[in-house]
Amino acid sequence: MKPVRFDYKRPTTIEEACGLLASDDNARILAGGQSLIPMLSMRLSRPSLLIDIAHIPELTAFVETETHIEIGTMVRQAVAQKSKLVKTHIPLLAKALGHVGHPPTRARGTVGGSVAHADPSAEIALVAATLGAEITYRVDGADEIFDASNFFIGPMLTIAPPTGCLTQLSFAKAPAVCGTGFHEVAPRKSDYALASAAAQINFAAGSGVTSIHLGIGSVGDFPERLDVDQLCGTPLDDAAIADAIHAAMQVVETVEDLHATAAYRKRVATELAIRALRDARDEISKDLNQ
Amino acid sequence: MTEQKYKFLSTPRRPVEDRRFVAGRGKFIADFDRPNMLHVAPLASHYAAAAINGIDASAALAMPGVVDVITGAELAAAVQPLMNGLNTPNVRRFPLAVDRVRYAGEWVCAVVAESRALAEDALEKIIVDATPQPFILDAETALLDTSAPVHPEHGSNLLLDRKFVWGPVDDDFDAAAYSLSFSVTWGRNSTVPIETFGVLAEWNGWDQMLDIWASIQMPKYADQIARSLDLPGNAIRVHYDVDVGGSYGVKRGIKHSVLVGYIARKLGCPVRLIEDRLENMRAGDAHGPERKFDITIAFDQDGTVRSMKMRALDNAGAYAGRAPFQLGKPISAIVGPYQINSVAYHALSVTTNKTVQEAVRGFGQAPTNYAIETAMDRVAEYLGMDRLALRQKNLIRKDQFPYLIPSGSYYDSGDYHAVIDKVLTAADYPAMLAERDRLRDAGMMAGIGIAACLEPSGGNSSFEPLLNQSNQTSTWMESCQVNIDALGMVTARIHTTSSGQGHETLVSTILGEVMQIDPELIRITRPNSLESLPGNSPVGSRMAIMLGGAAARAGEKLKAKIMAIAVHRLGVAIDQLRYEGGDVLANDGRRFTWDEMVELAHRQYHNLPDGMDPGLASFDIMQVPTGDALPVDHKVQMYPCYSFEFHLLLVSFDPIIGRPDIHSYVIGHDCGTVINPAIVSGMTYGGIAHGIGAALFEEFAYDTNGQLLTQSFLDYLMPSSHEVPAIQIVKHCTPSPHTVFGQKGSGESGYLGAPAAVSGAINDAVSGLGIHFEKLPIRMSTISDAIAAKTS
Numbered sequence A: 001m002k003p004v005r006f007d008y009k010r011p012t013t014i015e016e017a018c019g020l021l022a023s024d025d026n027a028r029i030l031a032g033g034q035s036l037i038p039m040l041s042m043r044l045s046r047p048s049l050l051i052d053i054a055h056i057p058e059l060t061a062f063v064e065t066e067t068h069i070e071i072g073t074m075v076r077q078a079v080a081q082k083s084k085l086v087k088t089h090i091p092l093l094a095k096a097l098g099h100v101g102h103p104p105t106r107a108r109g110t111v112g113g114s115v116a117h118a119d120p121s122a123e124i125a126l127v128a129a130t131l132g133a134e135i136t137y138r139v140d141g142a143d144e145i146f147d148a149s150n151f152f153i154g155p156m157l158t159i160a161p162p163t164g165c166l167t168q169l170s171f172a173k174a175p176a177v178c179g180t181g182f183h184e185v186a187p188r189k190s191d192y193a194l195a196s197a198a199a200q201i202n203f204a205a206g207s208g209v210t211s212i213h214l215g216i217g218s219v220g221d222f223p224e225r226l227d228v229d230q231l232c233g234t235p236l237d238d239a240a241i242a243d244a245i246h247a248a249m250q251v252v253e254t255v256e257d258l259h260a261t262a263a264y265r266k267r268v269a270t271e272l273a274i275r276a277l278r279d280a281r282d283e284i285s286k287d288l289n290q
Numbered sequence B: 001m002t003e004q005k006y007k008f009l010s011t012p013r014r015p016v017e018d019r020r021f022v023a024g025r026g027k028f029i030a031d032f033d034r035p036n037m038l039h040v041a042p043l044a045s046h047y048a049a050a051a052i053n054g055i056d057a058s059a060a061l062a063m064p065g066v067v068d069v070i071t072g073a074e075l076a077a078a079v080q081p082l083m084n085g086l087n088t089p090n091v092r093r094f095p096l097a098v099d100r101v102r103y104a105g106e107w108v109c110a111v112v113a114e115s116r117a118l119a120e121d122a123l124e125k126i127i128v129d130a131t132p133q134p135f136i137l138d139a140e141t142a143l144l145d146t147s148a149p150v151h152p153e154h155g156s157n158l159l160l161d162r163k164f165v166w167g168p169v170d171d172d173f174d175a176a177a178y179s180l181s182f183s184v185t186w187g188r189n190s191t192v193p194i195e196t197f198g199v200l201a202e203w204n205g206w207d208q209m210l211d212i213w214a215s216i217q218m219p220k221y222a223d224q225i226a227r228s229l230d231l232p233g234n235a236i237r238v239h240y241d242v243d244v245g246g247s248y249g250v251k252r253g254i255k256h257s258v259l260v261g262y263i264a265r266k267l268g269c270p271v272r273l274i275e276d277r278l279e280n281m282r283a284g285d286a287h288g289p290e291r292k293f294d295i296t297i298a299f300d301q302d303g304t305v306r307s308m309k310m311r312a313l314d315n316a317g318a319y320a321g322r323a324p325f326q327l328g329k330p331i332s333a334i335v336g337p338y339q340i341n342s343v344a345y346h347a348l349s350v351t352t353n354k355t356v357q358e359a360v361r362g363f364g365q366a367p368t369n370y371a372i373e374t375a376m377d378r379v380a381e382y383l384g385m386d387r388l389a390l391r392q393k394n395l396i397r398k399d400q401f402p403y404l405i406p407s408g409s410y411y412d413s414g415d416y417h418a419v420i421d422k423v424l425t426a427a428d429y430p431a432m433l434a435e436r437d438r439l440r441d442a443g444m445m446a447g448i449g450i451a452a453c454l455e456p457s458g459g460n461s462s463f464e465p466l467l468n469q470s471n472q473t474s475t476w477m478e479s480c481q482v483n484i485d486a487l488g489m490v491t492a493r494i495h496t497t498s499s500g501q502g503h504e505t506l507v508s509t510i511l512g513e514v515m516q517i518d519p520e521l522i523r524i525t526r527p528n529s530l531e532s533l534p535g536n537s538p539v540g541s542r543m544a545i546m547l548g549g550a551a552a553r554a555g556e557k558l559k560a561k562i563m564a565i566a567v568h569r570l571g572v573a574i575d576q577l578r579y580e581g582g583d584v585l586a587n588d589g590r591r592f593t594w595d596e597m598v599e600l601a602h603r604q605y606h607n608l609p610d611g612m613d614p615g616l617a618s619f620d621i622m623q624v625p626t627g628d629a630l631p632v633d634h635k636v637q638m639y640p641c642y643s644f645e646f647h648l649l650l651v652s653f654d655p656i657i658g659r660p661d662i663h664s665y666v667i668g669h670d671c672g673t674v675i676n677p678a679i680v681s682g683m684t685y686g687g688i689a690h691g692i693g694a695a696l697f698e699e700f701a702y703d704t705n706g707q708l709l710t711q712s713f714l715d716y717l718m719p720s721s722h723e724v725p726a727i728q729i730v731k732h733c734t735p736s737p738h739t740v741f742g743q744k745g746s747g748e749s750g751y752l753g754a755p756a757a758v759s760g761a762i763n764d765a766v767s768g769l770g771i772h773f774e775k776l777p778i779r780m781s782t783i784s785d786a787i788a789a790k791t792s
């Protein structure tokens, strides 16, 4: 378990990092290293050049705009977890971050690294896909922006440009009244989940529920959104939620491995999606009743 | 109860080893470095079975920093095959595959290079010409005549096929009102220490000496290396002052050691091999038992269990080693803590194309306990009887000890009913039942797990002669040396490595107790094997009994010498003298002090009794208590001491998610006199954690191509502190009549019953649905799928 020999560079600007990426077909970006280092040790990844982006100040920025929260790719998961901005404006992400690995892996692992890595059970990727976050890559000196809801296309596979450097994730701020729910199931606390579900219901005074975001992860090759738009404008009772989710789950294909059968993943993802959506609904009811 | 009986024994004292470990000052194998040391990386087979037609290492050898590439053919010509426990001379095992590979991951050849990284680079350049062959993964399949043997020269896959009948089995079955049959399977798991195995060998040609430092826990390790390398026994010097980072049986890297020993001699350089995690998991040859039990049990309407037929089929993996003996130890407690009158036992061990087995905590006892306890639950279910009451009815009673079980062992002592009563009180059993019912009413699946079992300890390996008639072993001695120096300080020597058992604490506490000296002042050293007396390393839960026993006896010998000097010095009869805190007091008030005694023994020969040797040193080589005979009529006394444990826990889970949550866990534990309470509790907590792993998480699972699926901690799941609940230990003490202080073994405690108890709890939770989970580990997906199949 020793990596193949590689070069190591530590740029201090995005431009420099992109230049290095362009200089070597077999270069790889190193962020928190929590996924990449084990892959190097197992020789599953064999880059000739590692570009450590931990020393590029712009990539650790948090920016609040009128409508969005922009999170620099190198923001550590532990930092995001403690961030007031995240708690206030991206409550679904705040809920999910506690499920990402363990305190030591969150201390190093980054928000962007998780998205770039695209593990099918990555919580951050699930939240990004569910909420349709914007993913920004710097390619050839220009920014390219991707919609997270169709960014993930397979296990560890995205539509990101191979020579690009992810720079930030941008999440729309949640409205003043909104409800969220996040559930996952893993054999042990903080293992890669066997099934996970994220839900957010946006609400506006006067018009009621304006949108419902629901996604499931860990059960297939990538996180997926479930279309339950028909629930908008309904009272969101338990039976309606269950019916809508059962219907949406019918087309979802689930995978099987040592730890769980495909049937298990489907059954449990369905249940977790129901629980997540109910939690979101109940949060709104609580808010409105206060 | 026995509060004032001992000064240091059984008192809460911090283990002496803790200081260096907590401060990060342990010295583990990776901390040993020698000038010009070379590193080894083995090449793993991709195939579960293949013929090796040729190995082309020329490109690897041409790489800078690469020193040598060793093949199985080279090794087989130079070293003797590794030892087998059974009489299976044609199941030949060498450190590297010879002519064919027999499991995925098996070492095909080994690169020697200036660094481990360079060695791994070179591995990628080696071209192995191999022809894949059919392979067998399943033990029942391996038994079939139509299955090709893993070792064609051996003629079949059978390593062991022994049928024992102890007592009137047929009569008891005829007389019993009912019988029932079931099968359960213990999944392949192990102890997986954080520190993998490692060994460093250095050959000195001028001294003709092979020095070995290793992360080892193995009986007769030096002897086995000497035999394989055709070296005299006194040309191997194993250094025991290496801290071992966890083992519980598996740190027996004999193949690694013979390999690096050979390379060190061949190249004349120090050579080190430390397994990485992949090697440890797939080719460390350290998997534990994988065992299928077919059980038929005979019982009466009132719950009396009369007789049991047990067929135990073990999947030993690709080579024999010592693993089949793990079907032997359980013979010594084959009826568990119960009065079962007769037993038929069919023990089978077969070769398959899986990783080789090694000894694991309990040496086969935990799987057998799981089978016996499942039988008790099944009988209760069949009769509609309370599971606890059924056990209480069949337990051996306090007044029946020593109790002879059908297979020939006497259980020394115990009070099982008292331990259980204490646990029921401590756990508030009625409240636990109420909580289970409350959880069920709330829509959860909830169950209570119960397991009662024994820990045979301190034995002399009598399963060896029992299962292999050519083996005449009737001792499994242990020894200790003690010296009082000219300044009056006490130093004891022990002759083994330790992997967390706290042997330094054990020996200093016991010597302190015997000599009435503060254990903190006693130094414990670990010389190398050539400066050691015979011993058998810490296996079979034996060191409190055997090393503790030898230390106590060596101490008593010194005390006897001190008393003899005092008699001479004070000129009074020995019955007028009293040993007290190192001094000797006469009834007339005179005091012969420790310092005077040391002065006499070390400097004043003229003041010693006639004919007495100078100095103050002693040693003891202790024979296993009760272990003096070979088997007769397929029966033998295997272990002197039997510790008892009783587990009680409450589990619940959501019927859809199926993830067991252990609410409360209480264990009653009786290991006789406790030497150091912190060490015994630590063993028990860890044992239960390990048992929870075996019940719910841990498995070396293979895919249909014979590839190991769980090669790292990503997939081989061990319980973390989140999955292990707070554990309450309820202590009880029934001293053993066979040991110096009444101590019994505790090194396997917790693990021996936890898998049975956790499985019982989950099965209780689904009992209303008519589901039985019959294989460990019980994964959450299995639970949920079974419930879904019953309820949809």
Ligand SMILES: Cc1cc2nc3c(=O)[nH]c(=O)nc-3n(C[C@H](O)[C@H](O)[C@H](O)COP(=O)(O)OP(=O)(O)OC[C@H]3O[C@@H](n4cnc5c(N)ncnc54)[C@H](O)[C@@H]3O)c2cc1C
Binding pocket: A028, A029, A030, A031, A032, A033, A034, A035, A036, A037, A053, A073, A099, A100, A101, A102, A105, A108, A109, A110, A111, A112, A113, A114, A116, A117, A119, A121, A122, A123, A124, A164, A165, A166, A167, A190, A191, A192, A193
């Ligand atoms: C014990 C353990 C448990 C874990 N449990 C979980 C879990 O439960 N859930 C979970 O989601 N994750 C888990 N992880 C993974 C962890 O969250 C990783 O941190 C994360 O997947 C990757 O982030 P990183 O910053 O460490 O990226 P790295 O490991 O450095 O990189 C991962 C990949 O992303 C690429 N990459 C990283 N940053 C960029 C960028 N800016 N632009 C382009 N490519 C980039 C790298 O080149 C590499 O291919 C666990 C890890 C460990 C060790």
